[in-house]
Amino acid sequence: MKFLVSIILTALLAFALGLYLPWWSIAIASFAVAVFIHLKPGFSFLSGLIALFLLWGTMAWARSAANQDILANKMSVLVLKTENSLLLVLVTALIGALIGGLAALSGSLLRSVMKSNN
Amino acid sequence: MVRVLLLVLSSILTIVLIYILGSTKLAPVALGKLLSPQEGIWQNAEAINQTYNEDIRFPELKGKVDVYYDERLVPHIMAEEENDAYFVQGYIHAKFRLWQMEFQTHAAAGRISEIIGDRAISYDRNQRRKGLVFGAEQMLKSIESDPEVLAACDAYTAGVNSYISSLSSSELPIEYKLLGYQPEKWNNLKTALFIKAMTNDLAGYDHDFEYTNALRVLGEEKFNLLFPAIPDSLSPIIAKGTPFARPDTTYMPPANADSVYFHSTDSLWFTDEFKPDPANGSNNWVVAGSKTQSGKPILANDPHLNLSFPSIWFEIQISTPNYNSYGVSFPGIPAVVIGFNENIAFGFTNAGRDVKDYYKIKFKDETRSEYWFENAWKPANQRVEVIKIKGKADILDTVSYTVFGPVIYDESNRDKLNTEGAYALRWVAHDPSNALRMWLLLNRAKNYDDYSAAVKYLNVPGQNVAFADRSGDIAMWAQANFPLRWKGQGQFLMPGTDSSYMWHGYIPQQENPHAHNPVEGFVGSANQRPVDSTYPYFIPGSYDVYRGITLNKALAEMQNITVDDMKKLQNNNFNVFASQALPILLMNIETGRLDSKDKEYLDILSHWNFYNDPEEKGPVCFNTWWDSLQAVVFDDDLNRSPLPVIRPERFVLLEGLLRDSIYRFVDNINTPEVESLSTMVTSAFMRASTVLKKIESEGKLEWAKSKNTTIYHLLRDGALPFAKAGIMNGGGYGILNATQHTHGPSWRMVVHMTTPVAAEVVYPGGQSGNPGSPYYDNFVNTWAEGKYYTAWIMKPGDANDSRVKWHLHCRP
Numbered sequence: 001m002k003f004l005v006s007i008i009l010t011a012l013l014a015f016a017l018g019l020y021l022p023w024w025s026i027a028i029a030s031f032a033v034a035v036f037i038h039l040k041p042g043f044s045f046l047s048g049l050i051a052l053f054l055l056w057g058t059m060a061w062a063r064s065a066a067n068q069d070i071l072a073n074k075m076s077v078l079v080l081k082t083e084n085s086l087l088l089v090l091v092t093a094l095i096g097a098l099i100g101g102l103a104a105l106s107g108s109l110l111r112s113v114m115k116s117n118n
Numbered sequence: 119m120v121r122v123l124l125l126v127l128s129s130i131l132t133i134v135l136i137y138i139l140g141s142t143k144l145a146p147v148a149l150g151k152l153l154s155p156q157e158g159i160w161q162n163a164e165a166i167n168q169t170y171n172e173d174i175r176f177p178e179l180k181g182k183v184d185v186y187y188d189e190r191l192v193p194h195i196m197a198e199e200e201n202d203a204y205f206v207q208g209y210i211h212a213k214f215r216l217w218q219m220e221f222q223t224h225a226a227a228g229r230i231s232e233i234i235g236d237r238a239i240s241y242d243r244n245q246r247r248k249g250l251v252f253g254a255e256q257m258l259k260s261i262e263s264d265p266e267v268l269a270a271c272d273a274y275t276a277g278v279n280s281y282i283s284s285l286s287s288s289e290l291p292i293e294y295k296l297l298g299y300q301p302e303k304w305n306n307l308k309t310a311l312f313i314k315a316m317t318n319d320l321a322g323y324d325h326d327f328e329y330t331n332a333l334r335v336l337g338e339e340k341f342n343l344l345f346p347a348i349p350d351s352l353s354p355i356i357a358k359g360t361p362f363a364r365p366d367t368t369y370m371p372p373a374n375a376d377s378v379y380f381h382s383t384d385s386l387w388f389t390d391e392f393k394p395d396p397a398n399g400s401n402n403w404v405v406a407g408s409k410t411q412s413g414k415p416i417l418a419n420d421p422h423l424n425l426s427f428p429s430i431w432f433e434i435q436i437s438t439p440n441y442n443s444y445g446v447s448f449p450g451i452p453a454v455v456i457g458f459n460e461n462i463a464f465g466f467t468n469a470g471r472d473v474k475d476y477y478k479i480k481f482k483d484e485t486r487s488e489y490w491f492e493n494a495w496k497p498a499n500q501r502v503e504v505i506k507i508k509g510k511a512d513i514l515d516t517v518s519y520t521v522f523g524p525v526i527y528d529e530s531n532r533d534k535l536n537t538e539g540a541y542a543l544r545w546v547a548h549d550p551s552n553a554l555r556m557w558l559l560l561n562r563a564k565n566y567d568d569y570s571a572a573v574k575y576l577n578v579p580g581q582n583v584a585f586a587d588r589s590g591d592i593a594m595w596a597q598a599n600f601p602l603r604w605k606g607q608g609q610f611l612m613p614g615t616d617s618s619y620m621w622h623g624y625i626p627q628q629e630n631p632h633a634h635n636p637v638e639g640f641v642g643s644a645n646q647r648p649v650d651s652t653y654p655y656f657i658p659g660s661y662d663v664y665r666g667i668t669l670n671k672a673l674a675e676m677q678n679i680t681v682d683d684m685k686k687l688q689n690n691n692f693n694v695f696a697s698q699a700l701p702i703l704l705m706n707i708e709t710g711r712l713d714s715k716d717k718e719y720l721d722i723l724s725h726w727n728f729y730n731d732p733e734e735k736g737p738v739c740f741n742t743w744w745d746s747l748q749a750v751v752f753d754d755d756l757n758r759s760p761l762p763v764i765r766p767e768r769f770v771l772l773e774g775l776l777r778d779s780i781y782r783f784v785d786n787i788n789t790p791e792v793e794s795l796s797t798m799v800t801s802a803f804m805r806a807s808t809v810l811k812k813i814e815s816e817g818k819l820e821w822a823k824s825k826n827t828t829i830y831h832l833l834r835d836g837a838l839p840f841a842k843a844g845i846m847n848g849g850g851y852g853i854l855n856a857t858q859h860t861h862g863p864s865w866r867m868v869v870h871m872t873t874p875v876a877a878e879v880v881y882p883g884g885q886s887g888n889p890g891s892p893y894y895d896n897f898v899n900t901w902a903e904g905k906y907y908t909a910w911i912m913k914p915g916d917a918n919d920s921r922v923k924w925h926l927h928c929r930p
């Protein structure tokens with residue numbers, strides 16, 4: 001349950017911060033949620049990873065679908081050297097996931113370090 | 119303790135990862151920033167059903183402005199004040215084409231290294247050395263001294279800046295995101311720079327250095343044979359036999375010209391790497407009511423430019439209390455540039471005249487601060503150009519300005535072949551210019567008098583301006599400030615130590631070639647020499663020969679002309695050059711020397727109908743044969759020197775063959791025997807056959823496949839997925855449908871001067887500059903098929919018409 005809440009909160013906070021702050025604010029969101037919602041570091045990592053994978057993946061996919069993949073087809077050739085819009089969505093989701101997961105892991109570790117110091 | 123270590127480790131990893139994905143320091147692109155769905159490229163993926171409805175308050179406006187977009191995303195601007203219309207035009211140009219506007223003006227100003235790094239240094243330096251910014255500054259002074267033009271420019275600039283201020287970083291055009299930079303504010307100097315960029319494209323071509331070299335290599339007699347001033351087959355804009363006024367004064371060459379100019383032995387080692395494309399040209403013509411089915415004039419225009427995404431053109435209608443005009447505009451300047459209003463239509467082709475000369479400068483010392491002129495050391499104005507380079511230190515380049523103009527070449531700007539002299543550039547593009555006023559006046563013009571008064575403001579680039587009005591007048595003015603030169607002046611490099619080689623002012627404007635309601639009932643231009651040899655002035659230039667022949671012949675023969683006939687003529691693929699050249703080649707070939715494969719190609723050629731249609735194989739076989747013949751005939755003469763020399767134009771060899779079958783260059787000077795024409799033609803064919811076998815094995819014998827019409831993005835190889843390649847259409851160089859590999863009709867327009875005026879239009883592009891928009895390239899197929907859209911000339915009161923798709927509501 002806490003795991004699920006953590007995923008949802010991370011995604012929501014990352015989305016909200018993204019409206020005002022640069023792209024790396026997803027790290028702040030994942031980090032903060034992991035500090036406040038206690039999970040084992042491994043689960044925090046997974047929570048951040050899944051939250052951002054879903055958030056970035058869904059947003060990219062939805063925008064591309066509404067665009068009938070016109071831009072994603074061109075950009076995938078430019079960035080990935082192959083015309084595959086879905087692969088570009090996947091790469092986007094993975095980048096978000098990697099940063100989200102690592103930031104959440106850091107948050108969770110910080111919490112446990114502070115706790116053991118108390 | 120382990121946890122602390124892990125914490126430090128995972129925090130560092132996160133930060134390093136963000137740094138790598140957010141900057142281009144370690145990777146070529148900042149992938150994290152670029153792919154972020156809320157900030158990066160996904161934001162540029164416009165929804166297919168996106169709405170362009172908007173309601174915006176602009177405090178800068180004086181009255182109401184309503185913009186109605188039709189289904190092709192053409193904005194119809196309805197303004198209560200003329201300058202409000204230019205404000206909104208600026209806003210809309212920026213909304214759809216901001217990156218392009220800025221990139222093109224950065225390119226004109228020699229600022230590309232700022233964006234893409236040190237590989238553009240040489241390009242930037244040459245732009246600065248040509249004095250394009252200096253020219254734009256001169257133009258800005260003219261704009262600022264004309265309150266009406268200044269007000270239009272100020273309004274336009276404010277509109278562009280209003281859009282730029284409203285942009286968030288997530289809304290930036292995709293090219294800014296890819297290259298990682300930000301737009302700067304627009305200003306009137308940028309508007310002037312845009313016109314200078316066009317001037318450089320259209321009036322920046324010269325071959326003075328190559329001619330000087332060729333003269334030295336060939337000698338005067340052979341030079342004059344290879345580079346004649348007037349082709350035999352010229353079909354000029356102004357009909358042959360039209361009388362011209364005799365000028366009051368005839369200018370003669372300086373006394374020393376024979377020794378120091380025409381027979382100079384200076385050694386030269388120059389090439390200009392950044393020459394504009396000599397194929398920049400166009401067709402325009404007008405037919406009078408006497409030749410049309412409706413009894414009303416028809417005007418047609420198709421400017422030939424580099425085909426690019428985003429297109430150089432943006433289609434627009436501007437309706438103000440003073441006028442209601444429709445056509446294409448240049449993102450970067452106010453008003454309609456080619457188009458029509460409720461009374462008149464106007465179109466442009468390039469005059470191709472040489473308005474650019476070089477003078478050899480003698481500096482006192484290496485500081486280049488004083489130069490020898492009229493028996494004294496004269497101080498040069500020195501301008502320090504600062505070239506900024508992405509990721510590197512600035513480069514400074516000091517340019518000396520002389521009485522002639524900027525010193526373009528000296529020891530700090532030498533090309534790879536390394537010369538020893540310093541050369542100043544005299545170019546009409548550096549003169550004060552109020553050319554923008556011409557467009558403001560053309561948009562408002564009601565008749566011939568308004569039009570002829572408007573074109574006088576065009577001093578550069580030289581253009582053939584076609585005109586038709588509803589009352590039945592047709593006209594053409596070949597207009598600009600064209601230098602007044604003695605015969606031969608400016609063809610070669612000139613001495614710059616005194617004033618004796620300077621221009622004698624300009625040809626009087628009234629004596630520029632023009633036609634008003636000519637008896638022929640039509641007048642057309644296709645970049646040919648505008649007049650025959652009876653014109654009393656020396657007018658060197660870079661002219662096309664063959665499109666003019668096809669055009670004038672077709673128009674002379676046609677009667678009861680309709681708009682459809684004119685559309686067909688714009689898309690006409692007849693290759694008049696091949697129709698004259700191929701019969702001579704076929705007559706002279708020695709079939710006994712050919713093998714069976716050679717004969718297959720010969721068979722294709724003897725059955726070809728001279729049309730460069732997409733599926734024809736004749737054009738590829740013919741071009742290959744002709745190129746090979748040119749090489750066989752001229753290489754031995756021109757390759758004697760390692761210096762760059764220009765190749766003679768193809769009409770020279772053809773007319774030589776037509777005049778005299780033992781044209782003197784046919785003999786190969788490197789062999790003891792005297793070659794006959796048949797020997798040369800057959801050898802050329804056999805060489806061509808080898809090349810054709812390779813072309814055939816690649817499956818490119820068909821014309822459209824060989825030509826491979828391609829529209830590149832302005833970033834060329836840096837953005838290949840944004841290009842459109844393999845467009846299967848016909849046409850070619852010297853053909854009315856002038857579509858080449860990546861150059862051709864950039865806008866096709868046929869205007870019928872009925873009441874109300876009707877027009878058919880198309881361009882190879884789309885209204886949006888965003889590669890992620892469905893409106894980025896949606897006109898291309900229509901254009902490639904030779905089809906058109908009917909322009910909708912909206913009237914005030916048409917707001918509820920079903921053709922209105924979106925509404926931009928602007929209020930003060």
